Amino acid sequence: MTHPIIFLWAHPRSRSTAFLRMMLERGDFLVLHEPFSSITVQGHAQMAEESATSATELLGLLEVAAEKSPVFIKETTEYRYDILDDPRLSHLGEHTFIIRDPGPTLASHYAMNPQFTCDEVGYEHQVEIFDLVRKSTGRTPLVMEAEKLVKEPEPVIRHYCLETGIPFRKSALTWEPGEQQAWSRTSEWHQAVARSTGFHSSESTYPVSVENNRMLAGYHSHHVPFYEFLRSHAFTAETDAKPTRGYR
Template sequence: MKQRKDFEIRPEPFEASAYYSDERILGDNCPADPEWPREQYNYDKILDSLKSQLQKCGKLFVKDHPFYFIHVVNENFLNSFFHTFLIRHPKQALPSYFNVWPNVTFQETGYEAQRQMFEYVLEHTGKMPIVIDADDLVNKPEATIRAYCSHVGIPFIPESLRWDLSSEEKNGLPELWHSTLKNSAGIQTTNNSYLGVHENDDLEKLYNASMPHYTRMLANKLIVT
């Protein structure tokens, strides 16, 4: 979305609420900081800041993890966004997560909260939310993005599928979580040597707990031809 140039982007604004605010719900895996908690990261303040930004820019794309905010979702929250869900098979996502964060909790894998948010949106709108399968996005990026743009009513911009490698190296994103992005110039498959989901007891437990939530959403994914 960043490469489209017609949307402003806010990546994971509610992460600060979940980990660093007066209302924090997480944080055991984060280092202590004498300046935390901070009231300006509270959920209502972050939501207000997003609405204010949207009023100024006209088009705002927000990417976030539902486990950061699922407990504060209400009618006002649901009405504030047009919701899209990106899913990835646990056998692919969990080893990657586990590789950099071996003490990750099931809550922080995000599968349960994502499925809960999916159900909230479905119940609230009466319409099936858009679900994009990461396998489709990687294997058929142009067709997937074309289909998505058609469904949400925005123009497809082919140039948005590529980016300048040097710009991503300077974008300030943490190397720990964004090394693949910083070393690529487009959507692509990757090779790794991570543990498989059945090669570690903790990883296998996360996998077994995640699969029902993933399967529920996969059954309703956007069909890409």
């Protein structure tokens, strides 16, 4: 493997697709949108000319792809993937995380899918991956807060690039609106980012929320401890951190 592999582990509705849109705009990465989820939902994930039908097979394809170019994977944590039991995962690439306050996250998730389960909220699965990577590598993974990303994208992205050892590209912070093939399988979930031209901090309002819905309130109580744990490890400002991986 001669080029970096970067994972962004994201609970649903965390603004992670906007981050992926920025990575597409860079133009220097092979960008994959939720390939493990695709295997879970539809039985396969497409990667360029290759197709993987299992998470183990996908890891092998990622290793091969990184011989040709850098690879970025944005993956949702609404499911628990069996790949977490594969010892290769923690050391395959750089694992990063994005989190968003559970209140608006749950309201947004409910608006898209009122039947979603507590497990599908995703924070608990994020913590499992975070702990696995930290214990296996001896390093604390990078955690990014969505609220800070959309409020101050440039310093947050600069820090992310510094920590992951990739060049910062200011030009990628803005883009032309439009649907992207990368997220075509779940395009109905990404209409806001399809209309966007960059990171924006505006919040939508929803009629159903944790304040007036018992199910959402219960989900909120369950997941807040996991969210707060991850938030305790989130970076707060750009620092003098040194790159953790080389880049070619």
